[in-house]
Amino acid sequence: DTExxxxxxxxxxxxxxxxxxxxxxxxxxxxxxxYKQKAKKPPELMFxxxxxxxxxxxxxxxxxxxxxxxxxxxxxHLHALQPEDSALYLCASSxxxxxxxxxxxxxxxxx
Amino acid sequence: xxxxxxxxxxxxxxxxxxxxMNCSYKTSINNLQWYRQxxxxxxxxxxxxxxxxxxxxxxxxxxxxxxxxxxxxxxxTASRAADTASYFCATVGGYQKVTFGTGxxxxxxx
Numbered sequence: 001d002t003e004x005x006x007x008x009x010x011x012x013x014x015x016x017x018x019x020x021x022x023x024x025x026x027x028x029x030x031x032x033x034x035y036k037q038k039a040k041k042p043p044e045l046m047f048x049x050x051x052x053x054x055x056x057x058x059x060x061x062x063x064x065x066x067x068x069x070x071x072x073x074x075x076x077h078l079h080a081l082q083p084e085d086s087a088l089y090l091c092a093s094s095x096x097x098x099x100x101x102x103x104x105x106x107x108x109x110x111x
Numbered sequence: 112x113x114x115x116x117x118x119x120x121x122x123x124x125x126x127x128x129x130x131x132m133n134c135s136y137k138t139s140i141n142n143l144q145w146y147r148q149x150x151x152x153x154x155x156x157x158x159x160x161x162x163x164x165x166x167x168x169x170x171x172x173x174x175x176x177x178x179x180x181x182x183x184x185x186x187x188t189a190s191r192a193a194d195t196a197s198y199f200c201a202t203v204g205g206y207q208k209v210t211f212g213t214g215x216x217x218x219x220x221x
Contacts, residue, residue, distance in 0.1 A: 004153075033209070042199055042211035043154070056208060090153060099144050099156035100201075100209065107151070 002027060006091050006103035014111055015081060021106045023074040023091030032074040033100070034066060035090040043090055049074060081110045115200055115212030123218040130187040132215040134200030135180075143176055144201045144209075145185050154199065157185075192221045 004025045013019050023032065031050045035043035048056035049068040057066075063085075065077040074091055086109045092100040115136040124130055134143070142161045146154040160167045160176045160183070167174045173186040187194055200212040 006153075042214050044211075045209065048208065088151065092154075097142070097161075099159045100146075100154075101156065102146075102153040104153040105151075 002101065004091055004093055004101050004103035006089075006106050008106060009104065010107045010109075012109045012111060013078065013081065015083075017081075018077070018079045020078065021076040021089055021091075021108075023076075023103055024072055025093040025101070026072055027093065027095075027101065028071075029093035029095050029101070030071060031094050031096070032068065033092040033094075034074070034076050035092065037088045037090060037105075039087075047076075078108075081108075083110050086110045115202055115210065117198075117200060117212040117215045119215060120213070121216045121218070123220065124190055126190060126192055126219055126221050128190055130190050130194070130217055130219070132185045132198055132200075132217070134183045134185070134212050136183075136200070136202045136210075136212070137181065138202070138204055140178070140202045140204055142203045143174075143183050144203065145172075145174060145183075146199045146201060146211075147196045148199065148214075149196045157198075187217075190217075190219045192219050195219045 007022045034046040037043040046060045047066045052068045063080050067075040088105045090105045091103045094100045117134050144159045145157045148154045158169045160174050171188045176183045197214045197216045199214045201209050
């Protein structure tokens with residue numbers, strides 16, 4: 001299995017909702033990432049997990065809460081989001097010194 | 112911001128021509144990677160060049176790296192309509208931190 005699987009592919013949520021994005025990989029990669037990408041912009045790093053520990057938090061608002069339950073899974077819990085948080089959320093994984101494998105993303109719309 | 116800059120921002124060429132994209136960055140790196148992204152989808156890893164390498168080939172792709180100038184280029188030879196996409200360079204520094212450049216939108220006209 002050489003894929004990163006993200007669910008759901010599309011999500012519409014209200015500003016008072018709580019939802020979670022999920023990411024899964026079975027390549028044995030020990031680093032996993034969340035990126036946010038707005039239209040016509042490059043991906044922006046949000047969080048890095050290395051060996052299931054949060055190693056980088058790029059000053060992301062607390063309404064985004066990451067979780068790494070095990071070495072194959074990465075979640076992003078969403079609560080009280082704003083319309084400006086609407087974006088494509090990308091998960092990726094990697095082994096050090098090699099390229100990153102990205103999932104196809106979750107298209108999030110906050111209404 | 113440590114974000115790299117890519118130029119051109121957009122490039123339109125005829126099928127069969129070569130396409131060259133450039134990337135400049137600001138910080139020291141462990142390696143530099145190039146990715147392709149079709150509209151609204153995930154990124155696909157194309158090629159990785161390590162900081163001690165100067166040139167690398169993969170099929171129709173050729174990547175160069177000049178660490179003294181903090182720049183890299185991606186050459187796609189004999190372009191095809193299917194190469195139409197956005198291309199991003201990504202620099203990898205310490206702690207596995209990947210920073211993407213601003214991207215080049217390539218259109219290959221059949």
